[in-house]
Amino acid sequence: MKAVVYDKKARPDKLVYGDVEKPVPGENEVLIKIHSVSLNAADYRSMKMGIIPKRKIFGADIAGRIESVGQNISLFKPGDEVVGDLANYGFGGMAEYVTAPEIALIIKPGTVSFDEAAAIPIAAQTALQALRDKSRIQKGHNVLIVGSGGGVGTFAVQLAKYFEAEVTGVCSSKNVQQTLSLGADHVIDYTKENFTKSSKRYNIILGINGNYPLLAYRKMLSRDGTFVMIGGSLSQIFKSLLFGRLISLGSKRMKSLSAKANRNDLKFLAGLLEKGVIKPVIERRYPLEKASEAMDYLSKGHAKGKVVIQLKSP
Numbered sequence: 001m002k003a004v005v006y007d008k009k010a011r012p013d014k015l016v017y018g019d020v021e022k023p024v025p026g027e028n029e030v031l032i033k034i035h036s037v038s039l040n041a042a043d044y045r046s047m048k049m050g051i052i053p054k055r056k057i058f059g060a061d062i063a064g065r066i067e068s069v070g071q072n073i074s075l076f077k078p079g080d081e082v083v084g085d086l087a088n089y090g091f092g093g094m095a096e097y098v099t100a101p102e103i104a105l106i107i108k109p110g111t112v113s114f115d116e117a118a119a120i121p122i123a124a125q126t127a128l129q130a131l132r133d134k135s136r137i138q139k140g141h142n143v144l145i146v147g148s149g150g151g152v153g154t155f156a157v158q159l160a161k162y163f164e165a166e167v168t169g170v171c172s173s174k175n176v177q178q179t180l181s182l183g184a185d186h187v188i189d190y191t192k193e194n195f196t197k198s199s200k201r202y203n204i205i206l207g208i209n210g211n212y213p214l215l216a217y218r219k220m221l222s223r224d225g226t227f228v229m230i231g232g233s234l235s236q237i238f239k240s241l242l243f244g245r246l247i248s249l250g251s252k253r254m255k256s257l258s259a260k261a262n263r264n265d266l267k268f269l270a271g272l273l274e275k276g277v278i279k280p281v282i283e284r285r286y287p288l289e290k291a292s293e294a295m296d297y298l299s300k301g302h303a304k305g306k307v308v309i310q311l312k313s314p
């Protein structure tokens, strides 16, 4: 089969498009013919940190059709259309086929395209777990989403509106209209305004991207407010892990999120997608042979929504 394989000696970017053995499913696995795979920071950050999947193929968020199943598989049959998050199961999505345990997968709603389905797993689960689990979002909460323009941010805006919050997005000028069109009530263009100096207070702040002082975030929280560190610069993520607890003293909570793949969450999100409550923003689509270009683009940190690799026209 065709795949994009990591090779540390390959120039310029260690990703090589070529032929590899088609995988064979074990008794607890299914074999999936991949139609679409979306990329995440987890792909390029793992690669940069030298955390290489066993099969040396990146790509966690996949959507495709089951080709065959191992003897212990009960949830799926050949022909089923599925979507899954393989980040905890060895990645492998930048390929024509991948094997996966059934626990990583759910049935893709029939009305949702493979591209749209592949866009949800990591980004939308992260947004959901940050808002619902870490922040206990409630109707009427004031929510500030810092980094509303990217994969996680575009879902966070839509999910916060689904939970009936008042949403403010923070992004650069090119993403202002997009953030508003996703339902945000207010947008702050960080290239024109230093939002950390604002006197406004928020019940929830999601730090999805950028590198802003943790104490500034803390100051912007209302009493009993929650800040959730999701991503951005590595130095800020480390600072949040080190000092978050320390500066949580009092009623304001400073938390960090490590999102987990969860079938129930994925089912819930696929349901919202099917009902049209959330819609993935897909900025770019690439063929598999251009996957290294796609990774390079995403790793620059300014994608507008999701980047998807298409293997087969739906």
Ligand SMILES: NC(=O)c1ccc[n+]([C@@H]2O[C@H](COP(=O)([O-])OP(=O)(O)OC[C@H]3O[C@@H](n4cnc5c(N)ncnc54)[C@H](OP(=O)(O)O)[C@@H]3O)[C@@H](O)[C@H]2O)c1
Residues within 6 Å of the ligand: 040, 041, 042, 045, 122, 123, 126, 146, 147, 148, 149, 150, 151, 152, 153, 170, 171, 172, 173, 174, 175, 190, 208, 209, 210, 211, 229, 230, 231, 232, 233, 257, 258, 259, 260, 298, 301, 302, 303, 304, 305, 306
């Ligand atoms: N904690 C977890 O479990 C978890 C899970 C998933 C992802 N993450 C992390 O979350 C982060 C975002 O992931 P993603 O998939 O959304 O990435 P992404 O799609 O690459 O995000 C790119 C977006 O970030 C925005 N951005 C860049 N600099 C900014 C700044 N200074 N202020 C505000 N926005 C800025 C960009 O908007 P502009 O072009 O408008 O600047 C762009 O739209 C990454 O660091 C990732 O590692 C963490």
